[in-house]
Amino acid sequence: MQVHYDLEQLPPFRNAVVTIGTFDGVHLGHREILRAQRQAADRCGGETLVITFDPHPRKIVQGASLELITTLSEKAALLESLGVDHLVVVPFNAEFAAQEADAYVRDFLVGRFHPHTLIIGYDHRFGKGRSGGYELLEALQARYGYQLIEIPQQLVHSIGVSSTKIRQALKQSDVAAAEELLGYRFSFEGTVIHGDKLGRTIGYPTANLSYTDSDKIRLGEGVYAATATLHKDTIGGMLSIGKRPTLNDVVERVEINLFDFNKDIYEEQLRVEVHSYLRPQEKYTSLDALKEQLHLDKVNALAALKGS
Numbered sequence: 001m002q003v004h005y006d007l008e009q010l011p012p013f014r015n016a017v018v019t020i021g022t023f024d025g026v027h028l029g030h031r032e033i034l035r036a037q038r039q040a041a042d043r044c045g046g047e048t049l050v051i052t053f054d055p056h057p058r059k060i061v062q063g064a065s066l067e068l069i070t071t072l073s074e075k076a077a078l079l080e081s082l083g084v085d086h087l088v089v090v091p092f093n094a095e096f097a098a099q100e101a102d103a104y105v106r107d108f109l110v111g112r113f114h115p116h117t118l119i120i121g122y123d124h125r126f127g128k129g130r131s132g133g134y135e136l137l138e139a140l141q142a143r144y145g146y147q148l149i150e151i152p153q154q155l156v157h158s159i160g161v162s163s164t165k166i167r168q169a170l171k172q173s174d175v176a177a178a179e180e181l182l183g184y185r186f187s188f189e190g191t192v193i194h195g196d197k198l199g200r201t202i203g204y205p206t207a208n209l210s211y212t213d214s215d216k217i218r219l220g221e222g223v224y225a226a227t228a229t230l231h232k233d234t235i236g237g238m239l240s241i242g243k244r245p246t247l248n249d250v251v252e253r254v255e256i257n258l259f260d261f262n263k264d265i266y267e268e269q270l271r272v273e274v275h276s277y278l279r280p281q282e283k284y285t286s287l288d289a290l291k292e293q294l295h296l297d298k299v300n301a302l303a304a305l306k307g308s
Ligand SMILES: Nc1ncnc2c1ncn2[C@@H]1O[C@H](COP(=O)(O)OP(=O)(O)OP(=O)(O)O)[C@@H](O)[C@H]1O
Pocket: 192, 193, 194, 195, 196, 197, 198, 199, 200, 201, 204, 205, 206, 207, 208, 255, 256, 257, 258, 259, 260, 261, 262, 263, 264, 265, 266
């Protein structure tokens, strides 16, 4: 997959089959669009182009904090694994957001990409105030000569797949629901930072993690079975996200105890794949009681990892 960041340096595309969106999560609904896109490109001997925006339009338009399911590099890796030929990353700013919908189609979509086919999700909106949608693309189709395909919302157990539902599931610690809607296991990346060196004194050292990307969604509190990838090795472990109520701490910690592992990994980057939710954070009467629970958690995490 080629990734393009500069709109002035685009190569000529052969029968461009284009889709546009933020594709946060690259979930099952997005995958359906990408499948239809690949099919259409194969039919016309064309190339597939995914046009996405960075930063996320919500950040510019609403000034909202983002909580992205996938960072730009995670999104690019997923799109590449799905066989996309070109990813175009468009810098989204106030000026871009202010374009009228018909000017956006004429100057941006058609002017820059000359699409043979446009494929869009059922709720795709564009242009100032999100005024443009499928109807406008249909009305302009004859003038600009593109094929137009709209993909309906995908359902899982009769639930419409959406990035919003996946974000809600992750905030509620429901990694199983998120995984079902995503079509793959949720993961995040963190750097190992120093804590207060207490973990090793109870026999469960934990790598304390600081999220690498500030816009990445924060998973809800709880204890989870997880694996961590360090360089190329994948190691089983148990992940804790919470305020350590037993210690009357106030800041939320993200920490992982790795099984059969004993190395200094401060400053290293870990990718943590979250396999399953085990239990909520609890306040224990002593560190000994917590230690007993951690033993049980390890048994449960090992069983969960074995089954997944
Ligand atoms: N099995 C393991 N799992 C996680 N980290 C390990 C493991 N073995 C060694 N380590 C190393 O030990 C560090 C954790 O030790 P320890 O938990 O005592 O200190 P800490 O970083 O201050 O964490 P905490 O604040 O949770 O006590 C990790 O950052 C890592 O470098």
